[in-house]
Amino acid sequence: MAKKFAPRQLTLSVGILVICILIAVALSSWKETPEKEREPDPVPLVDSIILEPQSLQLTINSQGVVSPSIETTMVSEVSGVVKSVSTAFVSGGVFKKGDVLARIDDSDYQVSLSQAEASLAASTARLQEESARAEAEKKSWLKSGKKLDAAPALLLRTPYVAEARANVKAAEAQLRKAQRDLERTQIKAPYDGMVKERTLNLGQFVMAGSQAGSIFSVDKAEIRLPVKSSDLAFIAMPAPVKLTQRFGLQEVKWNAELTRAEGVVDDRSRMHYVVAEVTDPYGLNATIPQTPLKSGSFAQAAITGKSLDGLFRLPRNAIYGDGKVLIIDENSTVQFRSINLIYSDNTAVFVNGGLKSGDRICLTPLSLPIEGMKVRIKGELLTAETIDRPDAA
Template sequence: MFNNSFQNTDDFLSQPRFLMKTCLSLSLLALLSACSEQNTQASAPPPPAVSVYQVKQIAVGQHHEFVARTEAYKEAQLTARVEGELIEKSFREGGRVKKGDVLLKIDPSAYQASFEQAQADLDSRESGFQNAIRNLKRANDLISQGYISQSDYDKLTTEESQAKAAVSVAKAALEKAELNLSYTHIVAPFDGRIGKANFDVGNVVGPQSGSLATLTVTDPIYVNFQVKESEYVTHMQMRSQGKREGQIDISLMLPNNTVYPEKGELDYADIKIDEGTGTVELRAKFPNPSGVILPGLFVNLVVESVQKEQMAYVPQSAVQENQQGKFVLVVDENNTVTQRIVQLGRRVNAMWVVESGLAVNEQVIIEGLQKVRPGIVVNPVVKSVDVVTGTISASTASEN
C-alpha cells in the first residue's frame, strides 16, 4: 500500500503541468509585489507648502504699560448765572469757538429794566448829594457870622454825609444791575471746541439748571495714570543721578490697538502717595493737533527707557500656546518643522518681542499651521508682514 502511495505521489509531482503552474504563480506574486512598491512610491504626497517669516530685530527698552484715561487740557461748564428764557444759541455743536464769542443769550428784558431803574436812582442820588454839598457850603459861611445855629449846621452836615452814602449805594446797585444784564450773554472764556447744548431755545434756565454746554481744549491733551510707589521712587532716583535709565519715552496705545504717532512728556506728579492703593498719580501731556484723542478715552500708556537693546520679534500669527506655554513652529535648514518654546515680552502693534527662544534670521511658520506638525518636512515660502496691521504679503527681494 505504502509503495503504491509513494509511487502515485511521485508520478503526480513529475507532471509538467504542475511545475508550470507553480512557476507562473511565483512569477505573478513577484510582479504584483514590484507593482505595489512602485504605486506606493508614486502616490507619496509632496511636502506641504507653508508661509514663513524670517525673524528680524527691533530696538526695545525696559517698559511698563499702564491703563490710563485722557482728560481735556482745559474744560469749562457753561452755566446760567441769572434766570430767564433762553432766546438764542449761537454755536454749532461740536464746532470750534473763539474767546469772547457769544454762545447763548438769555432774555435780557427784565435785567435791562433793572439796569435803567438803577441808573435813574443813581442820577437822583447824585443830584441830592450835589444839593447837600451846596447847602453845607452856604452853612459854612453863615455859621461863622452867627446866622445859623450849631444844631442846624450839624443837621446839614449829616444830610451831606447821608446823600454821599446814598450815591455809593446807588452806584453798587447799578453795577449789580449791569453785571446781571451782562450775564444774559454767555460768552466763551477761551478758544476751544463746544459740545452738545443741554437746553434748547425757549427753555427757562437759571443757576440751578446746571451745565448748558461744555467747552474744552484738547490740544494738547492730558493722560492720567498711576504708578506703584516703588517704581516711582526708582525712577526719581535714577533721574536725579542723571542716569540714562531714568530717561524715558512715553507713548500711547489707542483702543484700536494702534500706536499714537505723537510722543508725550510727564507734566505733573502728585505730591503724596495714595495710602489706600500705594500709588502715585501722574499726568502726561500729548500733542493732539488732529483731535483724534477725546477726553475720557481709556488708553494704554507705555513708558519705555531711552536706553534700548536689539531683540527678536515675530508676528502674533506665528505664536501658539499649549500647557507648556507659548511656542512657535520653526523650519530649520533641512526644512524640518520643530516646536520652540519662547518667552515673549511686550507687544508692538502686530508683533511680539521675543525675550528668549528664537534667534534672528530663523524662520517661523505664519500660515499653514494646521497642515503641519513637529518632525515633518515642509516647503517653506518666505512672506513679509506689515508690523502695524499684521497683513501678510509676498516677500520682496530686499527682505530676503
C-alpha cells in the same frame, strides 16, 4: 514478543529526543543578541552667555484714559427765556474764548439798568444839593465871626451830606449789579474749548443756577498713568511719553510729557499715579491734519525713564527662584551667584551687582543644579544681543 522489540523502541525514542535538542539549539542561535542601551551622558549640555556691561534707557509701560485738563459745567447766572443758541453750542462744537454760546432775554435787565442809572442820577443831584447848602451855612457861620469848630453839625448839614453821599454809593452799586446782570444774559465761553453736551434749548425758561451744558478745554489733555512703586524710582520729571492708540490695523502715536506725580497712592491697587500732558490733542492748531486724541479714549503709554550704565542683561529663565544665577567657571563647573536686580521687563532682567564683565552665565534651566557639577557648553557661546533670538540655541 514484547521483549523482542523493547531495544528498538528505546533507540527510536532517544533518536527523536536528540533531534529535538538539535532543533532547539539551532533556533536559539538564529535569534539576534539585543543591542545594549546607550547610557545617557551624565554631563548636561547647556547654553551660556558671556556678560558684557550695557547702558540702558529705561522705558516704563502703562496705560490710562485721556481726560481734558479743564472741564466746566456751564450754568445760567440769571433767570429768563433762552433767546438764542450758538451753532457751536452742540456736542463736539468748537468755540473760542469769549464766544457767546447762548443768550437769555434781556428785556427786564435793560429796564433794571435804566432804573439804576436814574436812581444814581437822582442820588448824585441830591448830594450836590446838600453839599451846596452845607457850604452856604458854613460861609454864614464864618461871617458871624464865630469859629467853625463851634458850629453845630445840623446847622452845617453834615448828616444830610453824609446820607446823600451814602445814597450815591448805593446807587452806584445797584448800577454795577444791573450792568453785570445784563452782561450775564450772555453765556460766554471762558476759554478755547469744545462742547461735551448741552442741556438748555431755545425758548426754554431757565432759573439762575440752572445747568446750561458741559464744556472742556482743547489746548491740553491729560492722561493718568498707574506705575508700580519700584518703577517710580526710575522716573524723572519732566519726562517724554509716547502715547499709542490702535484703530483696527492702524496705529497712531502722540507725543506727551510727564508733568507731575499725584500725592496719593491708590488704596486698593497700591499703585502710584503720574500725569502726562498732550498739547493740542485735537490737532486744531496743527498745520498738517492729524488724528484727534479724544477725551475718554484709552491709550497705551511708554514713559522714557532714567538712563543707567554698567548693567548686565539676562533672560528671565536664567534666574532661579531664590534670586541667583549659575556661573560656569573655566573648569566648566557651575557655581551659584547672588545678583542685585535693578529692573525687569517682559523678556529680560537687568542687574548691577554680584556679577562682573566676562562672567559666563548658564542659560539652560537645570532641574537639580548642584554647585561644582560639570556641564557641557552647546555650540557657539551666545552674546547679549542674541539671547532673545528664537534660534539662539
